[in-house]
Amino acid sequence: MADRTLLRNARVLTCAAGTDEQPRDGDVLIDGNRIALVSPGRLDVDEAATRVVDLGGATVLPGLSDAHTHISWPLDFVFDHDGVAASAPNAHILDVAAVTRTFLESGYTLVIGAGVLQHQDDVLAKDFIDRGLIAGPRIVPSGAMVTEPGAIGADGGLMDVAADAKAMREVVARQCDAGVRAIKLFISGDGIIPEFPSEDTYMNDAMLVAAVEEAGRYGAIVTAHARSAGSVAMAARTGVQLIHHACFVDDLALAALEARRDDVWVCPGLHYLYAMVNGHAEPWGMTSDRLERSGYERELLAMVESLQKLRTVGISILAGGDFGHQWTHHGTYAAELQRYVELVGMTPVEAIHTATRNTGPLVGLETGQVREGYLADLLMVRGDPTTDVGVLMDPARRLAVMKDGVFAYVNAEIYP
Ligand SMILES: [Zn+2]
Structure with missing residues (x-):
């Protein structure tokens, strides 16, 4: 040919x-x-x-590109992280291959991992895709998410746990040695687990600086689940490259982001919140009562407002966000762009840029x-x-x- x-x-x-x-x-x-x-x-x-x-x-x-992906979540995923993590690895990795193929067939040629359920999911998928053995996008692979003792996910066995900067360096080095190139930290709560409200902030500057430095040695980026204003500000001032969610952005957080305008990216995950708040998850057990306790309705309003602020000061926004639930099914990834147009007031081209030209510079x-x-x-x-x-x-x-x-x-x- x-x-x-x-x-x-x-x-x-x-x-x-x-x-x-x-x-x-x-x-x-x-x-x-x-x-x-x-x-x-x-x-x-x-x-x-x-x-x-x-x-x-x-x-x-x-x-197109999606900057917050979980290819570990099978096509029939229903919020059972533990079940998937404990499932037989041979069957699970075939589920992962079905997901990478779905991304590609949906027009997505680049994804950034945001945490896996079995340690090697992203790294293995990337290897097989790059060798042309299975279908899928380019992958910037993530590993297990990283949290701190007592914080969200610390006792489930799914995440890596780091108690201080030294432990953080060890976790990051170990993941990068295994091929990970997008470290995923949990530095705020998430209201969907009511004991860990979204406004709570975890970790500290020293731990994040350690993560960014250590990752930098491998040419890897650090990404952070950061819903609270405090976590957004901390991520921005410590050099975290990709900030997920950024639901609450106060003046301090905005100033910290603005100071790093050329080397920080924000990936909100707007459609996920929109779908939750609008009851799309109800058939799968996300009752209105649980939703109310999550505070997501207020968070959705805050996120839209935050995105307006970020646009005003010229922060690069990236499309992506937790697709793969039954109510945000794999294959519907471009719904994120639709929400940017409908809820944030972006033009279609501006929304398309969040899934195209904005992403390349982040991953080189x-x-x-x-x-x-x-x-x-x-x-x-x-x-x-x-x-x-x-x-x-x-x-x-x-x-x-x-x-x-x-x-x-x-x-x-x-x-x-
Ligand atoms: Zn996620």
């Missing part, structure tokens, strides 16, 4: 321009695993040496833009996601997904 592929007759949304960009008629030439040329109109190529694929006016945009990959020299990770859809971001949710509109210059998914309904 030719090393060069021409995607002809496309509507190209580069995500390399401003938030007012509209898809334009063009051709995209792929050479090896990189984008060689993005040309308006038709490009002349030597068709004997180039594979030409006519897209019939479909939109080409960068492959030239992805998320249809741009010469960038990795050829692309999504092809029928319809215009810049007028209706919901287009990205619809499997029937998904023509194909290219990863690393190769067609990694082709819709068999469209191309039988």
Whole structure:
């Protein structure tokens, strides 16, 4: 097969321009695993040496990214973390493979792990995907989540526990030696477990600095579950690269984030909160009583307000967030973008940027833009996601997904 592929007759949304960009008629030439040329109109190529694929006016945009993923949660997951953790590893890892395939087929070519249920899930999946043995996105692999004694998750056996900066260094080094490249810390509570309210903050500056330093030796990033304002401020001032949730952002937290505008990212997980608060989880036992005790309704309002503040000061927001429950099912990942448009007031292109151009710099990959020299990770859809971001949710509109210059998914309904 030719090393060069021409995607002809496309509507190209580069995500390399401003938030007012509209898809334009063009051709995209792929050479090896990189984008060689993005040309308006038709490009002349030597068709004997180039594979030409006519897209019939479909939109080409960068492959999408999700910055808070749990590929450990099987397709039929129902909040039973302990059950999955204790399940037979051989069956479990096949569940994981089904999930990575679902991400890819949903248009996602890059995910960042946010904690696993069996220690090697992310690392094993990444290895098999990178060797072309199973289908899946690029993975920045996480390991077990890290908490401190007495804090959320400390007594369940699912998480690693660090009591101080020294222990933190050891945990981070051990995980990184095993291949982890996204350390996941728990530095606030989570109201869904009422004994650990979201406003509570855990760990301290010394522990976070230790984590960031140690991870840095391996080229790994540190990510943190941080719902309370105190935890957001602490993560921002200690150099944590990826802050999850950031539900409560007070003046102190905002100032700390603003001071690190160029090297901090926030991944809220808005759709998850929205779905919980709107009763989507009720059929699976999340009663209105439990929800009320979680404080999630207030938290959803706070998160929307916080996201407005972050946009105002120019903090990079990343799409992603805890997909894989039955009420936020695997495969519906782009619902996060829909919520950004509906609840936060982003334009569709701004929302798409949270799942494309914003993510590459965090993980040091030239992805998320249809741009010469960038990795050829692309999504092809029928319809215009810049007028209706919901287009990205619809499997029937998904023509194909290219990863690393190769067609990694082709819709068999469209191309039988
Ligand atoms: Zn999570």
